[in-house]
Amino acid sequence: MFSETRERPVRAEPGQGAPDRYALFQESGCEPLGLDISRPRCRRVSRSQRPRTVLTCGQGGMVIPRTPAEADTIRRIRLLGVIQAQGERANTTSYGVEGFGLRYQLSALNAAIGLVQLDGFQAAEDTRRHLWRTYRDALAPLDGVTLVDVDVEHAVPHLCQVRVPHRNTVFATLRGRDIGVGVHYPPNHTQPAFAAWHRSLPATEQAGEEILSLPFHQHLTDADIVLVVTALEQALKAIGGS
Structure with missing residues (x-):
């Protein structure tokens, strides 16, 4: 499914x-x-292994490859088949999936990291909900910006996403100002790995061209959010948006 x-x-x-x-x-x-x-x-x-999620297990695991080609294959498979390294993905609005992949990073040590963090879950939950609401209030006056609703009263958000016009230009402008925006995620059905099942999904493709993830983690401050939203507003005004 x-x-x-x-x-x-x-x-x-x-x-x-x-x-x-x-x-x-x-x-x-x-x-x-x-x-x-x-x-x-x-x-x-x-299990979750992303540092940005509510609880993280870190990332770990080790394989000693016999050849450079084998190393490349293992790296691609362990990261869900994505061909770009994570560092490369941070600086672009898309990535490529050319074949089969798995999420094979978790070890017992990483699982232990996750278990230790359970003691801090309530604080993380409260902080993330507060930060998401702060973004919501700060973004409300901006024309042309749609906040993706996460039903924050019943869920713990791990992303704060907006839909914006001219997303790629806005993305580049904010990255140029050292604001760590991202894209979660390019539509799967446009990836080479799924070419055999490709069909037109206009609504998904439109969302894929507009979605933008704003910096979101529990060490943000309200002042950080004001800075991000101000920079977003300036970027949109520079291209005739908000």
């Missing part, structure tokens, strides 16, 4: 939109959103 991840709490239960066939849910995307994956026909496939 292919599904679009949305930052809202959902329950995978009969009668509430759950699939009739067996479904795979990636826990790294579902757990911060409150997804109930206890239904017997739903199988867990991974």
Whole structure:
């Protein structure tokens, strides 16, 4: 089953939109959103390893390749088949997926890191909800900017995303000012790995051209958010937007 991840709490239960066939849910995307994956026909496939999520396990694991080609293959497979390194992806609005991939980074040590962080979960939850609301209030006066609603009263946000016109230009302008915006995510159906199943999805493609992730982590301050929103407003005005 292919599904679009949305930052809202959902329950995978009969009668509430759950699939009739067996479904795979990636826990790294579902757990911060409150997804109930206890239904017997739903199988867990991974744990969160992203530093930006509510709880992180870090990233780890080791393979000693025999050849440079083998090393390249392992790197690509372990990062979901994405061919660009994570550092390269930070400076662009898209990336390429050319084949099969897995999220094979977690070790027992990384799992231990995640478990230790459980003690700080409540503080992280409160902080993230406060920061998301602060962004919401600061963004409200900006014309042409649509905040992606995450139902913050019932979910712990791990991203703060907006839809903006001229996204690529705005992205480049903000990165040029050392503001760490990103794109989560380019539409999967446009990737080479899924070319055999490609079909036109106009709404998804439009969202993919507009979506922009603003800096969002629990060490942000309200002043940081004002700085980001001010820079976004200036970038839009420079290109005839807000």
